[in-house]
Amino acid sequence: MPTRFSQTIIPYLLPVGLIAFWQVAVATGLVARNVLPAPSDVALAFFELAGNGELVHHIWVSLWRALAGFAIGGLIGFGLGLANGLSRTSETYTDTTLQMVRNVPHLALIPLVIVWFGIGEEAKLFLVALGVFFPVYINTLHGIRSVDRQLLEMADVYGFTRAEMFWRVVLPGALPSVLVGVRYSLGIMWLTLIVAETISASSGLGYLAMQAREFMQLQIVVLAILIYALLGKLADSIARFLERATLSWNPAYR
Amino acid sequence: MLEALTATSLAPLQRDRTGAAARTVAEPSVATGGTAVSITGLTKRYGDKTVLSGIDLSFRAGEFVAIVGRSGCGKSTLLRLLLGLEKPEGGEIRIGGQPAPRAGGDVARFIFQEPRLLPWQRVLDNVALGASRTVPADRRRPLAQEALKEVGLADRGGEWPSVLSGGQRQRVALARALVSHPKLLALDEPLGALDALTRIEMQGFLERVWKHQGFTAVLVTHDVSEAVALADRIVLIDGGRVALDVAVPLARPRVRGSAEFGAIEGQVLDRLFAGR
Structure with a gap:
């Protein structure tokens, strides 16, 4: 029987073992340093960049872009999802257009975006917002569509006001689906930002990695990749926390 | 005591009369x-x-x-x-x-074959939603608590509907119907x-x-x-x-x-x- 302690330890055995193997492989020359830097080199790069404040600056810039773009795209997607889920008229006017635009990969717009916005902040915000918009929109719309008909009928029979119908029945009923959209779009948020910053930026983690590549400082490139992974994990944890906080009524999330 | 007595003795009379006066007399607090x-x-x-x-x-x-x-x-x-x-x-x-x-x-109130409780509202809030919309919002919860007592679930108001058994859920639905005294x-x-x-x-x-x-x-x-x-x-x-x-x-x-x-x-x- 695995104890509580070993339950916490065992999941980390594999990653720690892999890092140890990686260190040994580079140290013994099995893998050339200019192909893959050793974990110790990456750690040194981390302390150096963290020490001179450069790392914090780039992380902050990237985080701000990610969250601002997410807020803009997410709110528009949520708003349009609500409007089209609640109003047949609104859906008739906009849904077909949105579905057509959705099928264009938003990263395909990068050349156009560079022409429009140059390499300023707007370009990154635009791309992140666009990428984040669709998962939130589609899942909000789907969530509202799939609210239990029986509950809607009950609310009607029991004389719920329009406000009660929305706040007590429709919105809570759609929320699990909305949050699925949020989690999905958090992944797209990082992906879009990495690509945008790698291609055109003068600050941020993607820029840091591209600069390092120019000077063959692979340890910094690996460091940037690891930080992206951590930030992604952090965003996912926040989404899971939101799910647990708002869906505690649902046995599946308890 | 006296009220109850007059209410019962008046009952046949009230059935003959249909005026508003008779209806106000026939409207006691609970029953x-x-x-x-x-x-x-x-x-x-x-x-x-x-x-x-x-x-x-x-x-x-x-x-x-x-x-x-x-x-x-x-x-x-x-x-x-x-x-x-x-x-x-x-x-x-x-x-x-x-x-x-x-x-x-x-x-009038309607009870469905399924309880049709809102799974994201606590039992007490579900019952309170059955209250008449003419009752001020802050008075609905005490009424709901009273209705829960009537169906024998007075101590379950803080639970989520999902933890109740099928019979208990239908009793909550009954309380929700009764809270407006239909x-x-x-x-x-x-x-x-x-x-x-x-x-x-x-x-x-x-x-x-x-x-x-x-x-x-x-x-x-x-x-x-x-x-x-x-x-x-x-x-x-x-x-x-x-x-x-x-x-x-x-x-x-x-x-x-x-x-x-x-x-x-x-x-x-x-x-x-x-x-x-």
């Missing part, structure tokens, strides 16, 4: 009593299909009526018409002398989804609540034995018409095994199969 229902020439069609053709029925105030019939005979449609959830093609329904309001207003309660096979034992338990429960509150109950069921156990009167609908309308003169609580019980059950079942 609301029932309301009379009269249905005349009620006809309902879906396309070419006539579901109900010229139904004439009247229910006394506080009467427990069971409506039985095979599936698709129109018994649920009758209930939905009674609550004003659908419009009839012909005929009229009057509740307490008034035309049936949409969704029953605050006079004068007419329409029940559409409310115990149909429960297991046999819980169903019998719930029948006894429903009977107690009805006796205590005195509303007019209209129970649609396919279970003849349930109808005999609960109702003052059984109405059998067949082919869109009233095929049988019998009183159940048994003393309460009723004993299922008794000869009289069996005789009435047999009479209804015979008529049910005769229509085939």
Whole structure:
């Protein structure tokens, strides 16, 4: 029987073992340093960049872009999802257009975006917002569509006001689906930002990695990749926390 | 004590009078009593299909009526018409002398086959949502707590509906219907989804609540034995018409095994199969 302690330890055995193997492989020359830097080199790069404040600056810039773009795209997607889920008229006017635009990969717009916005902040915000918009929109719309008909009928029979119908029945009923959209779009948020910053930026983690590549400082490139992974994990944890906080009524999330 | 005495002795008089004065006297704080229902020439069609053709029925105030019939005979449609959830093609329904309001207003409440509780609201909040919208929002929770007490779940108000058993959830639904003190309660096979034992338990429960509150109950069921156990009167609908309308003169609580019980059950079942 695995104890509580070993339950916490065992999941980390594999990653720690892999890092140890990686260190040994580079140290013994099995893998050339200019192909893959050793974990110790990456750690040194981390302390150096963290020490001179450069790392914090780039992380902050990237985080701000990610969250601002997410807020803009997410709110528009949520708003349009609500409007089209609640109003047949609104859906008739906009849904077909949105579905057509959705099928264009938003990263395909990068050349156009560079022409429009140059390499300023707007370009990154635009791309992140666009990428984040669709998962939130589609899942909000789907969530509202799939609210239990029986509950809607009950609310009607029991004389719920329009406000009660929305706040007590429709919105809570759609929320699990909305949050699925949020989690999905958090992944797209990082992906879009990495690509945008790698291609055109003068600050941020993607820029840091591209600069390092120019000077063959692979340890910094690996460091940037690891930080992206951590930030992604952090965003996912926040989404899971939101799910647990708002869906505690649902046995599946308890 | 005195109030209770005058209320009972006045009751026959009130039935004769129909003025507003009589109604205010007949409205005590908790036991609301029932309301009379009269249905005349009620006809309902879906396309070419006539579901109900010229139904004439009247229910006394506080009467427990069971409506039985095979599936698709129109018994649920009758209930939905009674609550004003659908419009009839012909005929009229009057509740307490008034035309049936949409969704029953605050006079009537509907209980579905499923509990239909909002899973994201605590039990107490679910019940509070059944309160009349004329009651100020801050007074609804105390009323809900009172209704939960009535169904024996006073201590479960803080739970999520998902942790309750099927029978308990249906009792919460009953509390939600009772919180507005309706004068007419329409029940559409409310115990149909429960297991046999819980169903019998719930029948006894429903009977107690009805006796205590005195509303007019209209129970649609396919279970003849349930109808005999609960109702003052059984109405059998067949082919869109009233095929049988019998009183159940048994003393309460009723004993299922008794000869009289069996005789009435047999009479209804015979008529049910005769229509085939």
